[in-house]
Amino acid sequence: MSHALFSEAPMTGGRPDAPPLLYGVDLHKAFGPSRALDGASLHIRAGEVVALMGPSGSGKSTLMHCMAGIVRPDSGRIVYRNDDLTTMSDADRSALRRTEFGFIFQFGQLVPELSCLENVALALRLGGARQRAAEAKAAEWLETLEVADVAAKRPGEISGGQGQRVAVARALAADPSVIFADEPTGALDSLNGEKVMDLLTASARRMGTAVLLVTHDARVAAYSDREVVVRDGRTREGEPS
Amino acid sequence: MSVAQTLLGLLESGPRYGYDLKRAYDERFGRDRPLHYGQVYSTLARLLKNGLVEVESVEPGGGPERKCYTITDAGVTDVEHWLAQPEKPEPYLQSTLYTKVVLALLTGRAAAEVLDAQRTEHLRLMRELTRRKQQGDLADKLICDHALFHLEADLRWLELTAARLGELAKEVRR
Amino acid sequence: MTAVGVGLGVMMLLVAASMPTMLHARGERTAARDxxxxxxxxxxxxxxxxxxxxxxxxxxxxxxxxxxxxxxxxxxxxxxxxxxxxxxxxxxxxxxxxxxxxxxxxxxxxxxxxxxxxxxxxxxxxxxxxxxxxxxxxxxxxxxxxxxxTSFGSRSPGQSLGPVLVLLVVIAFVVLLLPVAVFIGTAMRFGGESSDHRLAALRLMGADQRMARRFAAAEALLASVFGLLVGALMFLVVRVFVEQVTVFGVGFFTSDVRPALQPAVLIALAVPVSSVLVTLFSLRKVMIEPLGVVRSATRTRRRLWWRPIVPFIGLALLYPLLRGVQRLGSFNEYQVAVGVALLLIGIATLLPWIVEAVVGRLGSGGGLSWHLAVRRLQLDGGTSVRAVSGIVVAVAGAIALQTMFTGVRGDYVQETGQNTSRAQAQVTFRGAVDGTRAAGAAARLGSAPGVRGALAKATTSVLLPGAKKDDSWVTLTVADCPALREVIRIGRCADGDVFIAGLGRRAPRPGETVRVDADEDTGGGRGPSWRIPKSARPAGQRTNPLGQTEEGVFATPSAVDPRILRTAHVTMLVRVNTADGDAVERMRNAVAALDPMADVMMLTGTQEDNGFGAVRRGLFIGAIAALLVIGAVLLVTVLEQMKQRRRLLAMLVAFGTRRSVLNRSVLWQTTVPMVLGLLLAVPAGTGIGALLLKMSEKPVSINWAAVTGICGAAAGVVLLVTAFSLPTVRRLMDPEGLRTE
Known part of the structure; x- marks a missing residue:
């Protein structure tokens, strides 16, 4: 029975021979005197779930911010499809994040004054969707993530697990190619964390969305296809499974 | 893993033939390592000898698989006892790895690689379990979780040991 | 930071409190030399x-x-x-x-x-x-x-402003000082976040809610007392510079700048007390927990019932004065000040309710920035409303003042009717130049550099024969033909001609003999006598360059006796080269050469009462200062608000939200309450203005252009503040804000 699992349809995204969708080479970044990145490299293929692991302060968050075009590295190249993020303008990188990337953070990412439905719709409206269409699609996503019942509530009125599922819905709603998840279950208990990871990876695999997962939790990392360990600003690839 | 107590537990819900017992065991607990028939019958023979089970009836046609077993009062007491007794923690993995790391340090090999290889292997297994968990029912989830938490604990030990390698190397080479 | 902010406010209050002593000391000195x-x-x-x-x-x-x-x-x-x-x-x-x-x-x-x-x-x-x-x-x-x-010093008090102007000054003080009070209130809440951390730490150490509250109050008290000291220090520095400044001809000495005792004591008491009250009030809905300060998330709907009470009390205080301050003669300034202040504060108490009521009905359609702003206001409108309430109160006050100003302006600013195109100055000679020398003086002045021409006339009074009543005095004007043409309508004119204009039935007949006034030396009517020539002709009247019509007997110089001319006063109408900036000064020099004590009056289209002018100019300066203060308050509030949302902003930017969307959302968040506030301020301000006009016994009229101007200025301040806050907002959106530590 266990063998059947692995011989079945490709559960793991990103065929090893496929060209990377997003890659960074020899990235350096310093904040003042401290070197957050010291020659890190990373690639992610379309539909692949990659876990970025490492002790706190190792630079994994900075690496993620660089890869997502939020922070510009001091040196090195980051290429998404055929575009070099390091030479793009801030406006272009913002547009890229809006349309191609999705984000999930540990907490506090939902706009407190908007309802959950509006929070999900926000991602679509940032991409230029009309309000009505955005909210209709957002409602579908809340359904998919099994939080349709909190659609009208504000983030302050729901539980952390529900909030993170809304955040996952928001990240997925705009149909991004890559989702960046920074400790998405960091503020959740095991059960809620598991639920969020199940829904995130299942949806991402179904949509063919790549996920870059920053975590120090091995059980969260176990949802990935491959892990990359960051130590002292440098990366070390684990063997692909 | 105590096969004897598990079989006893299965018999508690009602009398079964030996073959049925094996199938029930495999279905619920034996996915990783199915029982051999021989093991089942030798265990049952031991339980019979100790008076924890008895044969209720024998189907015509002969052969051991045609015996219907039932649990005795002593057998119920035994299961009860087993359930109440906590399992002894198993330090076997750590001690094996410790031996490996120390050996690597002593012979000048890269101990970090030993740990990293182990770490990758752990994660590979965790990934497998996670996948199985995602597809299985609640029982699968609980069983896989148990394994995952253990593996995670091992992983933490691996990471901590990796962080303390320098310290350990000094100690070993002294 | 709090101390500096409070100090700044206290300094302004102390300066305001010094105004009475400053004016008093100045008045004493000017009276002493009268x-x-x-x-x-x-x-x-x-x-x-x-x-x-x-x-x-x-x-x-x-x-x-x-x-x-x-x-x-x-x-x-x-x-x-x-x-x-x-x-x-x-x-x-x-x-x-x-x-x-x-x-x-x-x-x-x-x-x-x-x-x-x-x-x-x-x-x-x-x-x-x-x-x-x-x-x-x-x-x-x-x-x-x-x-x-034989002595100096006038016992009679200097010219007082009169009840209407006093009313105006009182209102002005209220309108200008309210923003300062708001500023102090805001300054007391600077650095609320670090204070939250401290309070939480106290709770962790075992203090209970009440102790933490007491600690917060004590902290506020200490800061405000320190602020008082800083304010006093700033005041001492500022007062040194007072000698350098002259506000429209009114200057002071440093030694004049002493706060009056009562207001000073009031400030010293009110600032610490209100700081404690503000702190306790702001902690009202807050739970200080060991792990942080929790602001109750449950929104209590704002209740309406107590809000109109504040302006109502104000109205009640003003009601007795509606009969008119002039009829009452004097009035209690404090009653007016408190009444108007309460009416204005009433706007601040009503505004949050109105904003909540309106915003709750606003649709979220429209742009994303609008959507975000509306939702934000719906969740927590209080912060934004507090930010703009200062400016709204000031606008209402300014409109009230402006309305009152427009209403009473007619009493204090007169259309002089002077025609500045016909002449630019009138020179009145006092003694050195009499009628006999008028022609020569006019010629010398007319040829002075910068002067285009000077027309002289000599005037005296003559007593008609017969009745000795006062109304039988008429004016005799002696001037050459060109000068006469400026004051009466005549056709043919030659030296020796005499004209009679106006007067009607009292007009002297040609051939009559009149007696000329010979000034105080001889008493009325004891001067030389003069027979009006038979050839005297009637002439039409016209408006002279001073805007008056003249009447009486008009004679050319050779028609009268030089003895008469010697008693006549000489005035000249002077035209100068208006293109030459120095022409007026050159003309004054030429006049001084003829008669150092001659008076030179420049003709102007309008002339305003000195007291009114000073009040108006003081107000203008005050209004600018108030707007700046309000702008500063708004800026601090907006930035404080943004800092609290730093992480969220950084995350929204990470999602790829355009910064412009966030900027516009910030703008909307202040603009919406602002517009609502202005919608409230305009009727409230004009209403208060109408009330004040009623108190001044003046017809109510509203200067809509000025109202628009004031609202525009307020909107400008909001725009400016938003512009100033953008660099900080930009910095707050930095990915640094994503760090969870």
């Missing part, structure tokens, strides 16, 4: 002749007096150590500076005296006043505006 108009007519060893010789120099008023002591015990003016000898003068420090600067070239010819000393503080209104006392041995009572005095 003198009666006709104390005695006979010279004695205690008498002094003093003559007015004021002049203007490029808009600076120079107070000039000529002194001629008639005996050894003649009184010295305050601030003067010894009488200047003839040809010498003592000057104020400001005038001394002016004379020793390079700009005095056109002033020197008028002030041909040697400077021998200074006028001391006691003799000056303010540090920057221009004044001099010159000595003379030729001054007589007939030289000009000269009187004989």
């Amino acid at each position: 003198y009666g108009s006709a104390e005695m007519s006979r010279p004695s060893d205690r008498s002094l002749l003093i003559g007015v010789q004021d002049t203007d120099f490029y808009g600076k008023s120079i107070r000039g007096r000529v002194l001629r002591p008639e005996g050894p015990r003649a009184p010295l003016p305050p601030g003067v150590a010894a009488f200047p000898n003839p040809g010498e003068m003592v000057v104020s420090p400001a005038l001394a500076d002016l004379l020793s600067s390079r700009e005095d070239a056109l002033l020197r010819p008028r002030l041909g005296y040697r400077v021998v000393g200074r006028i001391g503080h006691a003799g000056l209104g303010g540090a920057q006043e221009y004044a001099y006392y010159a000595g003379s041995d030729r001054l007589t009572l007939r030289s000009g505006l000269v009187v004989r005095v």
